[in-house]
Amino acid sequence: MQESNTDVNEESDSHSDATGSGQQNIEASNENQSVPNLSKEWIATRHIFAFLGFLGFANVYAMRVNLSVAIVAMVNSSAIPQRNSTSDDVCPLPTNGSIAPVKEGKFDWDESVQGIILGSFFWGYIVTNPIGGRLGDIFGGKKVFFFGVLFTSLLTLLIPLASYISPYALTALRVCIGLAEGVTFPSMNSMMAKWIPPLERSQTSSFIFAGAQAGIVFSFPLAGLMCDSSFMDGWPMAFYVFGGLGLVWCFFWMILIHESPSTHPRISPEEKLYINSSLRTNKAYFKKMPLPFKEIITSVPFWAILAAHVCQNWGYYFLLTELPTYMKNILHFDIKANSFFSALPYLVMWIVSVVMGFIIDSLRRKGKLATLSARRIANSIGFYCPMICLVLAAYSGCNTKLTLGLLTLGVGLNGATLSGYMNSHLDIASNYAGTLMGLTNCVATIPGFVAPIVVGSIISGQETLSQWRIVFWIAAVIFFxxxxxxxxxxxxxxxPWNNLYSSSEIVADGNDYGSLLTASVEDEQILRSER
Incomplete structure (x- = not known):
């Protein structure tokens, strides 16, 4: 802890000067700081935050994607007219009895209507992303994230009612769900900027965001089982169960999670000092700073992140929303097999994202891999490998095992991007991490509602291998x-625009900065008394 003692003393001296040297201390990033010995604790407080963040994303994604499975049971596809196609352009129905006949639903919604319903979520999602990021940076991410999950859960409970009213009512409700959920990713980035030390970012952010894949893994098969049951007509249960689980999560989040280490009543002084000294972020002062919007939109790295985010989301959302439809109408899986095999790629993605984060941060801590190289390698694995798999899957025809293997591998390796561009917001501007995520995720939401519409227009009335081949090729090119x-x-x-304040402004706001340094000194004094 001698290193920490020196850091705190240096900061205290710089505050007494109240000059430009204070700015340097705020901007410093101690990426060589070692992880303290927390053996006295059963589990670190930041790990509890990460675990509940993981569960939060598992909940919101389960509520987001269960319609992709449920709509297969809701729609009567046999009532939708199909254009003629050659026999070698469609897969034959199974004859060995291993796959049961599909269960038809009550609603006569064609592919275009289904595409609008599935994509309508993103019409609302795109609006609140930049709002959620800025609110999280200014007022804190805890409450913003909480209300996002809360309203998503409440509105999900209303989906069965809206479905029976009309497809227009369901579309409007999905827009509202998108509005609620749009604040979650940006506000979580705001919280991670306060809780996660730099050399733990890849593995921790990968773990938290991997909750999305976990939600898909669990919701797809569970939704499939519920849709196949006769209880309450089957498919409505998929929305009642996951909406209820979201409300349960909200209770634990509000009790156990606090905005930052400095405001947490149960965190150990040692862990608090380790996090605060490694981050060097004066959030009390930052709340008063304006957004450097001009500098952000003229930043080349920001546009690189934006390009990656938009193109990633095209492939990701296309597979997420359309894969169950492909499994049913092309490969002829029943609802149970469909939900299981649709979830399998995201199980692999979950594993890949967590393992990749651990490997990347381990190599960075040992000095064997620079951060820039780490981001490029992880992102290339997450983009180019799925690109190749999609092209191969486009020509795998009716070979069910080969198609499933390629799609599982492609989607799974896409999880490496969580150690790639998804960390770049924190790398280039941790003070504005939530805002940057809000901006890029806002634009990257466009593929969420455009992709289903494009897919629907291509395959509408003609569910054939050649039409789906076009869809796969489009996604592959965008990945590249x-x-x-x-x-x-x-x-x-x-x-440079991450710290635009001047030394005179630091003096003017010296009370906030002094409070931060005083807290750090007090933490160090507590640690000394415990030795």
Whole structure:
């Protein structure tokens, strides 16, 4: 802890000067600081935050994607007219009895209507992303994230009612759910900027965001089982169960999670000092700073992140919303098999994202891999490998095992991007991490509602291998473009506009800065008394 003693004393001296040296101390980033010995604690407080963040994303994604499975049971596809196609352009129905006949639903919604319903979520989602990021940076991410999950859960409970009213009512409700959920990713980035030390970012952010894949893994098969049951007509249970689980999560989040280490009543002084000294972020002062919007939109690394985010989301959302439909109408899986095999790629993605984060941060801590190289390698694995798999899957025809293997591998390796561009917001501007995530995720939401519409227009009335081949090729080309732009123009250096305050402004706001330093000194004094 001698290193920490020196850091705190240096900061205290710099505050007494109240000059430009204070700015340097705020901007400093101690990436060489070692992890303290927390053996006295059963589990670190920041790990509890990460675990509940993981469960939070598991909940919101379960509520987001269960409609992709449920709509297969809701729609009567046999009532939708199909254009004629050649026999070698469609897969034959199974004859060995291993796959049961599909269960038809009550609603006569064609592919275009289904595409609008599935994509309508993103019409609302795109609006609140930048709002959620800025609110999280200014007022704190805890409450913003909480209300996002809360309203998503409450509105999810209303989906069955809206479905029976009309497809227009369901579309409007999904827009509202998108509005509620749009604040979650940006506000979580705001919290991670306060809780996660730099050399733990890849593995921790990968773990938290991997909750999305976990939600898919659990919701797809569970939704499939519920849709196949006769209780309450089957498919409505998929929304009642996951909406209820979201409300339960909200209770634990509000009780156990606090905005920052400095405001947490149960965190150990040692862990608090370790996090605060490694981050060097004066959030009390930052709340008063304006957004450097001009500098952000003229930043080349920001545009590299944006390109990667948009192109990633095209492939990701396309597979997420359309894969169950492909499994049913092309490969002829029943609802149970469909939900299981649709979830399998995201189980692999979950594992890949967590393992990749651990490997990347381990190599960075040992000095064997620079941050910029780490981001480029992880992102290339997450983009180029799925691109290749999609092209191969486009020509795998009716070979069910080969198609499933390629799609599982492609989607799974896409999880490496959580150690790639998804960390770049924190790398280049941790003070504005939530805002940056809000901006890029806002634009990257466009593929969420455009992709289903494009897919629906291509395959509408003609569910054939050749039509789906076009869809796969579009996604593959977009993957290639996105990562090529990213690896050329990305940077891992902190951008100058991350700290635009002047020394005179630090003096004017000296009370906030002094409070931060005083807290750090008090933490160190407590640690000394415990030795």
């Amino acid at each position: 473009i996105g990562n090529t732009i990213y690896i050329i123009f990305i940077s891992s250096d902190e951008q």
